[in-house]
Amino acid sequence: MKRTGPLFTLLAGLLLALFMLSLNATTGTKPAATYQAGPPADKASPSPAPTATKASPSPSPSASPSRAPAPNADYAGRTDDDSSAVSVSLRDGRAIAYFCDGRDKESWLRGDVGADGSMKLTGGGGSVLNGTLKGRSIRGTVDLGGGHYAFTADKAVKPSGLYRATATVRKATIDGGWIVLSTGEQVGILTRDGKPSPAPRIDPETGAVTIDGRRLTARPVTP
Amino acid sequence: MTVDPNAATQSFPPRPPAAGGPSAARYLVPAFVAAAVALALGVYGKVHDPAGTAFNLAGFSSTGAVKSWLATTAFGFALVQVVSALMVYGKLPGPSWSATLHRWSGRIAFLVAVPVAVHCLYAFGFQTYDSRVIWHSLLGCFVFGVFSAKMLLLRWDRLPGWLLPVVGGLLFTVLTLVWLTSALWFFRTFGVTT
Numbered sequence: 001m002k003r004t005g006p007l008f009t010l011l012a013g014l015l016l017a018l019f020m021l022s023l024n025a026t027t028g029t030k031p032a033a034t035y036q037a038g039p040p041a042d043k044a045s046p047s048p049a050p051t052a053t054k055a056s057p058s059p060s061p062s063a064s065p066s067r068a069p070a071p072n073a074d075y076a077g078r079t080d081d082d083s084s085a086v087s088v089s090l091r092d093g094r095a096i097a098y099f100c101d102g103r104d105k106e107s108w109l110r111g112d113v114g115a116d117g118s119m120k121l122t123g124g125g126g127s128v129l130n131g132t133l134k135g136r137s138i139r140g141t142v143d144l145g146g147g148h149y150a151f152t153a154d155k156a157v158k159p160s161g162l163y164r165a166t167a168t169v170r171k172a173t174i175d176g177g178w179i180v181l182s183t184g185e186q187v188g189i190l191t192r193d194g195k196p197s198p199a200p201r202i203d204p205e206t207g208a209v210t211i212d213g214r215r216l217t218a219r220p221v222t223p
Numbered sequence: 224m225t226v227d228p229n230a231a232t233q234s235f236p237p238r239p240p241a242a243g244g245p246s247a248a249r250y251l252v253p254a255f256v257a258a259a260v261a262l263a264l265g266v267y268g269k270v271h272d273p274a275g276t277a278f279n280l281a282g283f284s285s286t287g288a289v290k291s292w293l294a295t296t297a298f299g300f301a302l303v304q305v306v307s308a309l310m311v312y313g314k315l316p317g318p319s320w321s322a323t324l325h326r327w328s329g330r331i332a333f334l335v336a337v338p339v340a341v342h343c344l345y346a347f348g349f350q351t352y353d354s355r356v357i358w359h360s361l362l363g364c365f366v367f368g369v370f371s372a373k374m375l376l377l378r379w380d381r382l383p384g385w386l387l388p389v390v391g392g393l394l395f396t397v398l399t400l401v402w403l404t405s406a407l408w409f410f411r412t413f414g415v416t417t
Binding site (some may be wrong): 003006013017020024136158159206 | 315326337338347348352374378412
């Protein structure tokens with residue numbers, strides 16, 4: 001005898017999974033384009049079209065009308081000279097970026113992201129980041145304190161990304177910024193009353209970090 | 224659909240397959256499907272670009288909390304599975320409807336676990352950045368493979384008596400490990416929150 005009950009159970013699970021996937025693809029905060037491109041195997045192809053969105057008329061017919069700006073995502077990488085790290089966080093057409101060499105040079109930069117994925121972000125001390133989002137990475141340059149740094153930042157998946165913690169500890173204003181790279185490596189600077197120094201490691205899972213004996217939580221940064 | 228579960232357990236050691244064809248397929252097909260399911264989930268998780276986020280349910284602070292509670296629900300039903308299975312096999316005194324209880328608690332556990340897996344694979348993918356995560360990724364894919372195999376095995380009568388208990392026990396063990404490396408970790412790290 002062949003029972004059919006177990007088959008129905010499997011089928012129900014499969015249908016539920018497909019339903020949830022379609023819900024994710026159509027309502028998620030992420031643009032649907034990358035997801036609907038095809039079966040999972042197709043996703044390996046680093047096709048720039050779906051993620052770069054609307055500048056190029058996307059060939060994918062199922063993509064939601066390309067009104068939305070660059071997809072909400074985080075990017076992290078190193079400068080070409082390997083001296084510093086850069087991380088950019090995009091949300092709804094706005095961007096915040098952090099440039100950090102892990103010792104004493106850092107800058108927070110903000111600005112808008114154009115429909116074509118280009119961005120010009122500005123920060124304190126006249127620092128400027130010019131970059132373009134293409135496919136899964138941002139390529140660009142940072143000008144800071146007389147230096148000129150080219151960088152590539154690839155799409156970052158938690159726990160890699162950009163973190164910040166601010167607090168007042170023993171009357172000193174603490175401002176810490178961290179870039180967690182996809183390798184797990186961290187580049188961060190801790191500023192105490194304006195004086196930069198290398199930052200202690202954070203726990204990338206929870207953002208927990210102990211600074212001057214006080215336990216703080218570094219949070220993911222969004223524009 | 225009602226079968227005396229004890230009937231199947233009395234042929235130990237298992238009889239050699241009577242005729243080559245269908246008997247070999249009984250074991251090979253589920254085993255093959257299990258491997259294919261586990262592999263497909265893993266490959267999907269590895270290859271597709273993790274979204275980082277997915278939709279949340281109202282009333283919960285984070286998707287992590289939703290998933291942890293769903294997973295804990297599934298684990299609870301998995302405990303019911305173990306107890307009801309012991310009743311079905313007569314190792315524990317149980318009501319006449321223990322087989323129905325076993326079937327439906329299993330279905331619920333499975334259906335509750337599916338959204339968790341979908342979220343994991345969609346938002347995070349197959350990750351390897353520390354040992355907890357590696358084990359969770361591997362076992363999370365594996366558990367759905369084992370479940371598929373068990374469902375397919377259930378379609379046949381006259382399996383060797385030890386087979387279903389072993390596969391079921393494996394399923395429970397793996398699910399427990401998956402739960403320990405995710406929901407328990409979540410509750411210990413972030414507190415028991417909703």
